Amino acid sequence: MNTLYPYEAHFELGVVALNVADLNKQKLFYEQVLGLTVLEDSSDKVVLGVADRPLVELIQVSDLTPISASYGLYHLAILLPDRTSLGTLFRHFLKHQVPLIGASNHGYSEAIYLEDTEGNGIEVYRDRAFEKWDVREDGQILGVTEEMDAQAVYDAGTDTAGPYRIPVGTTMGHVHLSVRHSQESSSAYQTVLGMTAKFAMPTGAWLSSGRYHHHLAVNEWAGQKLSDRKPGQLGLVYFTLKVSNPMVYKGILKQAEDQGWQIELGLGQAELTDSNGIVTRVRLD
Template identity: 40%
Template sequence: MTSVLASSTHMGPVELAARDLQGLAAFYQRLLGLSVSWLGAQRAVLSAQGTPLLHLQAAPQWPPAPVSRPGLYHTAFLLPTRADLGRWLAHAAGLGLRIGSGDHLVSEAFYLQDPESNGIEVYADRPRDTWVWQGGQVQMGTQAVDTAAVLAAAGLDPRHLTDDPYAAPAGTAIGHVHLKVGHAAQAAAWYGETLGLDLVADMGSAAFLSWGGYHHHIGLNEWHTVGQPRPTAEAAGLAGLTVQTPDLTALRAHLSGRAELEEETDVLRLRDPWGNRITVQQIGAEDRLSR
């Protein structure tokens, strides 16, 4: 299939429906050092050095999403360097939160949940020239993270950590979004055909896809949701994800005639088979140069 999105396409802000808007905004400010670009009674926008990463919408009337509901598995916040990850880890250690970890060969990652059970990953990539590819697939796994080495990259001694003020560094981004779906292979086929993503790791019950040779921009798994259909009722949690790209021309033609497609000048909106809302946004040269 002819590529419908440029290789420089990447993830943009994630939108969450929040039962406690003020509380969730405060949590992400404290955890990730994000700043508030907008805070009102119904909406909040949180940014890293001026780059919006999270949009929160108030939904106090919606129930929490059960684990078995398709939707968000985690939002993955990508830090620019291993040293940045070490500084964040030292900060997070002082918050008393339960944090998991995984060395995935292509990246080192830490995992936790926000107060409304939305999954969070905070990670840094290993250099691209160390990633191993075979037959168009990237080698990924899960090993123990050498946390002492991550801290040492930031010049920190794990025996003498202090809870210094923390702000998200410039270049912090949404690296990928991992979704829960009813059928991983079906979802991978849909994302490949619809948005031109390449399948870069097929693990059976999970699939990982990307543009431009990244290890993954979209993760899909059926671990808790196998066989589940599109939800029919609202729930808190994922309200939408954003894809940012320099040109919508080919994608607009590719998606022409789809019943659920919503079109604006620089934006296309659609939903995947499990109802996850996807906004594809055309960004200008100044936005591309800032990444």
């Protein structure tokens, strides 16, 4: 099937929407710490992105139930164009003493991890060239979790004069979800979204459309006693898939129906709610 998307994928990730308790504080974080540009701004919603590409939507809510009480977002992952871009952002983090959770070499990528002001997980990363990935004959892509060569990444970057701005070409690379049963969720998302597992373990799976290392990951590391997500709670509202082929779009809706997922139809888009209360917004481009 011909596709408009990299790595022969039949969809592309779009906006990740988050419910927040302090809209102004979160807006400043995503604008000043991550360097995103405000594209829309109102009293109860802010959309930020790069150039004309929206990446994060922040929505003010009053429900203050902690995000750790329910399943939902483990982290959103922002993909930078190259190592120079990652190094420049790394320098910006260090210059402004931004708290970081960790930094890893995954073989196919180099990644830095942090959280926003309300505890939503964020990964910023760059991919190595596909030829350097450990791709097996069966299509599995083996990654590693080793310490990132921080000095080499730092040296690849440059210092910025004035406010940091994330570079054009930055996209939403993948979304990692916290779920009750990872194997059940892995199977369901593969079926509904037409993905394959590139790597799996008993407590997690990394899923992809086409040849990418992963567009979606699921894990059950928070345990199996959290609450399902409910509308209006802090944290993940939805993540977005953009689909260009109408037949693929219709197939996703059919598979979601067969899985018993809740489906809410809109104009050119649908919201699919899985067994954990997690919403995927599928948009027909």
